[in-house]
Amino acid sequence: MWRPSVAGPRGYRVVENADAFDIARIRPDETAVVVGAFGPFLKALRGIGARHFVLEKDPATLRPDEMGHFRPAESYPRIVPQADVLLITGTTLVNDSLPGLIACARPEARVVLVGPTVPMLPDAFLDRRGMILGTVRVADAEALHEVLAQGGSGYHFFGKYAPRIVLAQD
Template sequence: MVHGSNKHSILKETIGNIRRILGDRTINELCIERAVRGFRFNGVKLNNGFGGICYILKNSITKGGSCPDDAEIVPDSRKPKGMPVSVVLEEMFNGNFLKRTLGIAAINALSNTVWSLECSQEYEIVKNADAIDNIEIKDSDYVVLVGALPYRTLLKDRGKPFCVLELDPSTFEADELPFYVPAEKAPEKVPLADVLIITGSTLVNDTLEDLLELAKPTARIAMYGPTASMLPEAFFQRGVKIIGGFVVTKPDEFLNALGRDGSGHHLFGESHQKVVIKPK
């Protein structure tokens, strides 16, 4: 298992794995054909026909509730359309969260490209599956969610102690607030977790590596969400057992839907498929 809390290490290793499989020549020929930014998601389609998605954190959205202009995502007032993928991947680590989301969406599109090759791999991708159904939760397990994930009701109905580490308490219903724990309490709560389920948006705000470092060796760890829908090796090497992701299957339909309703409520369907990625 890989240790060390160097931020960006998972993303950078994943980019390295993609380059190793596809080759620099292929990467250098790719560019952003379409890019759509909704209220909660950034989506891209590459010129090879594959698409990807990334969650946009609240603190990368303006106070008025809208996203900044494209000029704030890419330097020199360039629009994402037509940008070389190699440039997107290079500039995603400069501290701008919106550039990060564009880069992660591109990584997910590149991961879809790799999976289309059907090359030999040490993991399987299960379609139409959910992470919560693929990770063992024993009756005595203490579960920690990082992020306001959709499993809160299921865990509440389970009738066993659990907690949700979250930055924004306004995302909780009144009957869920007893399970809310401020995100800064992670060093206290994560080491207690028998089961740890982490939102993929931790890749955007540079907290994932530190969270994985806090987990005890026996913890069963899952990632969840469209942001983490990428090659899994770097995650598995750090103790993650399951990735519950979302693969864009019809990029144009997906981006059209994202443009109509950027909150994400109507994105699930034939253009977008739930998957679980796990070791063989």
Template sequence: MTEPTETLLESLHAFLAKSLGESMRRRTLTRVVVGLSFTAVELDNGASGLCATMLRSPGPLPGCGTGPGASATEGRSRTGPEPGQFAGLPVTRLFEGGILRPSGVPGIHRVVAIATLNALVDMLPQNGHPPGLQSPAENRDAFDLLDLKPRDSVVMVGGFNGYIDRLQARGQPFWILELDPEVIRPDARSLYVPASRAEKVMHQASVAIITGTTLINDSLDGLLAFARPDLRIAVVGPTTPLVPHIFARRGVSVLGGVRVRAVDPLMTVLTEGGGTRFFFDSLVDRVGFRTTPHFELAGA
């Protein structure tokens, strides 16, 4: 697999700009809602997207915070739109100033930018997935696409309660890699692995399930660089952009995200502090892909 020369977010932005062309350049942000758990963006053509609301963070996982061409302090003094300035903003303006470059410093501008990327993905032909890939599994969780075997050892980057329940029910060996053990529910804290051991545990596991929120704090590119060639990797969650070939080039074999079904009630739920249990499978559809590792989209 060829070593990437740009970050995953930069590759995604370049692909969207090339694929959507003038349609992307004409778009503006109509509504932005920053909820307690998730941020939603709606564009002037009705396309919408989500990103986890991660406004403060200790930074990237140790050893994972410098993507291709990055410096450890790059981006810490960036300026950009502030609350009250997003509505009506041209999409192209949102991505000025290198907001998708590695910074390790989440903030409202970056969260809104990733939610906007997901809204742009919603504009792609074939309902957001490139031609030539397996059809997405609508309303099917990415967990089901991993085809876990009893002998598999799993590392979860991020403590998803639903996945913890399913792994425990299977008797599956697994660890939870997290920056902060306090975010893991008490009955699963014995499975905690410090983030400083990320490289070691990624080499020990046969399956990695990684939260899409690692895009926000610049950890994902570094985590993927740690992976062995035979590691089966899933990147999951509402933050995850559903463009499989961008992830497949970096060794990701399963992709799981969402497609917004009803943006108005979703915005209301987020405004009132609701999270996934208030919108999964009712206001958004779960979408899963098995990616094609060697697939190259023409012209991408």
């Protein structure tokens, strides 16, 4: 359940216990492009029936029923401009592919940058209209570290040790 929003920087609000996918409000008639094999997003897109593509460097990370949506990562200049909503994993910050992806997006496209690697010092992203940042707020660093050390993932720590938060435009 979402908690009420609080004021964020420069016309943004912080929504606690929220999922960036839900805040993006993707409609069945829209095209989504997912950068990275982000399983929960792919499942949700199938559930709403939205046309979508998955840009991925390693197709082995996709399940067989997702392969019909697969496009090689290097095809992004042709695929990203089709997006009404561009869903990007924060890993693109690490591998330096984020600037090229955003440069290809249509100005009116909603861009969702999501994952624990997304910084919550958002000034670099807030000048782009339609940007939504989804990450976590570490509530119990010691417990979170223990879960990660044991090979845990978001399913094991979301809501317990690191609640999800979203930074979205007002």
